[in-house]
Amino acid sequence: MSPTPRKLKVATVSLAGCFGCHMSFLDIDERLFDLIEHIEFDRSPLTDIKQVGACDIGLIEGGLCNAENVQVLREFRAHCKTLVAVGACAITGGLPAQRNHLDLGQLLTEVYRSRPGLSAGGAIPNDPELPLLLNKVHPIREVVHVDYSLPGCPPSADAFWHFLSDLMAGRTPHLGHGLIHYD
């Protein structure tokens, strides 16, 4: 990895994802110790920074399923020079988008009122603290401009590694043979 003049700031977030992309990122294993010589984490599930600051790179896992996801995505777009859709959910909506053909109202009733083992008289949660749902799960490119997409469910650790190495070296990222897959 060529030396960089200053540490790049990287923020990461999981929207309507499963954290699998974050796990795969951590699957770079001991290469993490090389990476942190060149980058500094801003907001991320791995840090306690709750608000995204000015960053060079934003890695977005997961699609959009509620209003809060949309707000967080917009904050990332506003603060990150380069925004990356990481994994199937961010790029296409992924598996959670399988709810898109279902009626939300019916879904509510089904999950809360007719599942086995529920106490009688349970109502649907209705607290203002709960973020508002979108009736479909959307890929992030429908709301903000996305600079790069890193495909896979999840992308492999090597894909993360090569992608970030390219970005850090100022090269246009190019995933070589074997690093692009969609499963």
Added chain:
Amino acid sequence: MSTSLETAAPDAVAQGLRRVAIDPVSRVEGHGKVTLLLDANHRVQQVRLHIVEFRGFEQFIQGRPYWEVPVMVQRLCGICPVSHHLAASKAFDRVVGALPVTPTADKIRRLMHYGQVMQSHALHFFYLAAPDLLFGFDSEVNRRNIVGVAQAHPDIARKGVLLRKFGQELIRATAGKRVHGSGSVPGGVNKHVSPQDRALLQRDVAQMIAWAQEAVLIAKQLHAQNPALYDSFGSFRSNLLSLVRMDGALDLYDGVLRARDTAGAILFDGASDQDYLGLIEEEVKPWTYMKFPFLKSLGPELGWYRVGPLARLQNCDFIPSPLAERERLDFIAWGRGEPIQATLAYHWARMVEMLHCVEVIQGLLDDPDILGGELIASGPRQRGGVGVIEAPRGTLFHHYEVGDDDLVTMCNLIVATTHNNQAMNEAVRSVAREYLDGRELTEGLLNHIEVAIRAYDPCLSCATHALGRMPLEVTLLGFDGALIDRVLKSHSGEFRHDLGTVPSVSV
């Protein structure tokens, strides 16, 4: 069992309360936030851990062919995908009549599972929890992460990373891929372990045992250095639930259900996982997406319980591996004859389990059955089944029914973190009462609340079944301002959506 502070008294609300939110809860898996309501004198009136995420898996799995499900459900959670992969496989073993699966399938699945518990526990202890435990709960915020640990304790960080790597490599060798593999199928597994992979893993396993022992020692020393804190922080009495092997041994892959009361006496034992609906009921509260399970026999007030490492180590009679059993006895002795109720004791228990996992893995790697033998079994077809497993965070239930056309007609999941819902809420209330009440809140004080939550290693992605309230109208606009989606809710609670034309986005 106190559930005070769940809801502020109406007279307090009438006088006006200040809301403080910890949003998002960080260094946990998934999406949660904590809200506190405080009066003018900084007295805490209400504390709630809200799970704010919905994905609706239980519903859209219905209608899918059953053989897809073990692969699909891994997308519930990227930290413990193998738990869902295997719990679903176990449920569908019943559907295809594979009772039991072949010895080869059983051992390869166990290898996959113990590898996963090992990696998940390593991830939690070293990457997520260590900053609080090593630097202090109100240490400098920018240091409280794995990078800070790597800088201050490079040796600990490196061993943690390599312990997790070993577990992840086991998953790759058995499931085909580190995250979201496909090794387990209804009725068995679809591949053997290759001799090359086995040799690689065998090469490192003794080193992993040594490092896992060191990890137990770190956890033990933390308790010994500050017993007052570690015994009292977020401590409260609760019932316990876990699987145990038929003979009472700790078993993370299969067994019978056992529960103990707050004094450690057995409530029930030897219960079949197929009868879980007779034992557990779930309550819904309006302020969180996560349900509140409780033991039916005790009711919602007294029947909530804890699952996971703290429950498992105290629920079993012994650990069937020598090094971890010795550590379990040390752990139990710490309670001086009483059940250990302290939230932070989860960390110690978790590391004892990690050591046990490596011991089990060492034995399985030497077993020739993982290299050859029958992979799949089948028998008379059944209409459905329940699959239960001890996931890293606790007992995980998958329940499915399947039609004659192979499509899933019913799916019900109770995930580990959901069982701990009430316990996590109790923990944050206990900590709020003890550390925050009447004080000016600082970032460091608020982190105490998160420390209590992190001890449970919650997996909040897993734990979402349900939906929140829709507003009167929600709109989703594209970055060019065009309407992409709009949802309207009528006063009667009926939903309809108005779809704007989706703009063509050129990226």
